[in-house]
Amino acid sequence: MMDIIKSHRYVKFANFALFLLMGGLLTVVFFLEKKDTKTIKEIRHSFGGRQIVERCITCHDTAAHKAVGGHTITEESCTLCHNGMGRGITIETAHMTDDEAEQKERRKYNAAVGKKKRLLSDLPSGFSGENPDALLSGEYASSGCLRCHTPQTLPADSPAVRGWKLFSDKGCGRCHTINGVSSGSKGSELTRIGDVLSHETLSLKIKSPQYTGIFSIMPIFGLSDNDISSLAVFLKGQSKLYVRPMDYRVKTTEEDNPIERFKCIACHKLQGKDGGVGPDLDLIYGRRDGKWVKDFLLNPESKRPSSCMPELGDMKDADAAANELMKSARRPLKPALPAEQYKLYCARCHGEKGDGKGRIASNLIGAPRRFLSNKGYFRLISREKLFKSVTDGIDGTSMPPSKNLLAKKDVDALLDYILMEFAGIYPDDHLTDISVPPQKTSGSENIKVVYEINCAKCHGESGDKGAKIIHQRFPQPRNFQNRPYMDSVSDEQLFKAVARGIPGTRMKAYREAVPGSRVKTKETFSDDTIWRLVDYVKRLSKSE
Structure with a gap:
């Protein structure tokens, strides 16, 4: 028994000695191995009372970077024009190309300088993966030029200038405000949009405004990828406004023709040009009169709630635009064949x-x-x-x-x-529709609860979900707060829509579907319940 114990002790001692020997060898190899070392170099700038520390010259050769427009790598701040994190000591953190490292550096830096001196904003929620402060290089670099310089002073072929021309030609300024550039009020303000959104996200929002699933009144312009990128470069330049001169103003020419001044053709079809976004105005002479057009231009939402059309707001401008539209429409000849x-x-x-x-x-x-x-x-x-x-x-x-x-x-x-x-049917091919019983609005159940359980998923609790949330399948649910539409629909029509559903949409039957209509029956509500739902929906529309 003692021999076994001694043998076990010898084995433990041998293993411990082997462990020490291996540790020593690894230590020797570690210290003898040749390592790449790099001296951290940094430059400090003071701008508008802000201390800016940059370590870009640690990796970037000052001799290889030629001065651009009078800017040199040592005398001017790199990050004011190119973004990135000047304090970073790795490529990922300095260029802000690594999300996890980026956010770690942001938190560390913001905590170090205190709330009042923060230069780096936290990433907005809901846009994971985007880097609004990522390095601007290549064709995106001209974004930084717009922080100090107006588009007219930059090379005409730069992406930033092309983007500015698109912003102007497509009438973006009719809806959006950018300080010193435009004064639209229909859409969101874009004065600092480059501080919170990356070029990639800006491009995606321009190409598909509804991609987040939240309804946007911004139309789809159908721009080419190159145009979208240029427009995003221009918007990316709307950032770091503490750099921008106080007298920064982008001067534009005011056209005499109201159609051109208000950029109507940027969206509509008129006089041989087609923006591909809105209705054909060459046909307006036969569809609307001058008064309707004028009233619509003054307040589009009074005629079409949630309309993407910006209002003119000025009686004189609306009158001039309406008169010019009615006068300049081409009035195409009516074709003979259906x-x-x-x-x-x-x-x-x-x-x-x-x-x-x-x-x-x-x-x-x-x-x-x-x-x-x-x-x-x-x-x-x-x-x-x-x-x-x-x-x-x-x-x-x-x-x-x-x-x-x-x-x-x-x-x-x-x-x-x-x-x-x-x-695919003959004109006389009809189904017998349901009959509508006498209207009653009495009952014991809580009709609001009935609505919330059965209707709110698509239409929303307030009835306007179809104008706020994008549904994956077409068409969108009806907006019950569209008062002009709801006022034009009779109670009998609403009763039928609830009772037997609406073919060709996701509106199912809540009493009994008509055979052959291809509508599924979801519930079997009584006539009284349906009438109370109709009354509830009408009240949501505020038409009574």
Whole structure:
């Protein structure tokens, strides 16, 4: 037994000795190994009472960096123009290309200098992965030039100048404010947008304003990738405004023609030009009168709630623009064939294939009706209602009246064409719609709870979710706070929509679907409950 114990002690001693030997060898190798060492070099600048420490020359050769526009690497601050973190001692932290390292450095730096002296803002929530202070280099470098210099003083072929021209030509300043550049009020202010959003995120927001899932009234302009990048470069330059001179002003030419001055053609089709965003104004002479146009220009949301159209706000400007529009519209000749009439009057919104995805459909308030294969809807809707929609339009939406463009026989022929060509049914193919019982609004259940359980998921508790949240499937749910539309809809129409659903949409039946309408029945509410829901929805619209 003692021999075994002694043997075990010898093994432990041998293992310990081997451990010490290996540790010693590793220590010798560590100290003998040749290491790359680098002396940290830094330059300190003082700008506007701010102390700026930069270690860029630790890696960057001062001789290899030629002066640009009088700026030198040693006499001027690098980060004021190029972003990045001057105190960083690794490429990732200095260039701010590593999210985790970046945020760690931000917190460390902000804690060190105190709240009042912070130069680096924390990343905004909801935009993970973006680096608003990431290094600006290559074609993005001209963003930094805009912090001090107006676009007119920079090379005309630089991305920043191209972006400024796009901002001006596309009428972005009609909606957005940038101090010293534009004074729009419809959209969000962009004066400091470059401080909080990266070039990548700015590009994504321009290309697809709805990508976050939150409804944006900003339309999709269909710009090329190169134009989007240039516009994002210009917006990225709206940052670090403590660098910008007090007298910074971007001077623009004021056109005499109100159509040009208010950038109407940046969005609309008019006089042979087409912005591809809004309706065809060459047809306005046959759809609206001058008073309607003037009232709309003064307050677009009074006619179309949540409209992306910026208001003019000035009676004189609205009057001049309305008169010029009515005078300058091209008034194209009416085509003889229904197919050509559809292409001219309908396809821009409803799509050439009748799928409800026309060129400007995504920019309109209320999705255009889908005709393609929508048999259930057109079998249920009366001919009279379809005819009225074409001749009188639909209030609160972008569906305009066409009674001054098309005669009765033209409207009938056009409806026949739509039904047979797109819906795939004959004009006399109808389903028997439900009958509407006498209206009652009495009952024991809490109708607000019924609405919240069954309707609020799509329409929202206040009825306007369709104007705030983007649903993945088209079309968007109806906005109950669109008062012009809700005022034009009868109680009987609302009862039918709830009771038997709406074919071609996600609105299911809450009493019993009509056979052949392709609508699913979700619940079996009583007539009294449905009438109370109708009354509740009407009150949401504030029309009573």
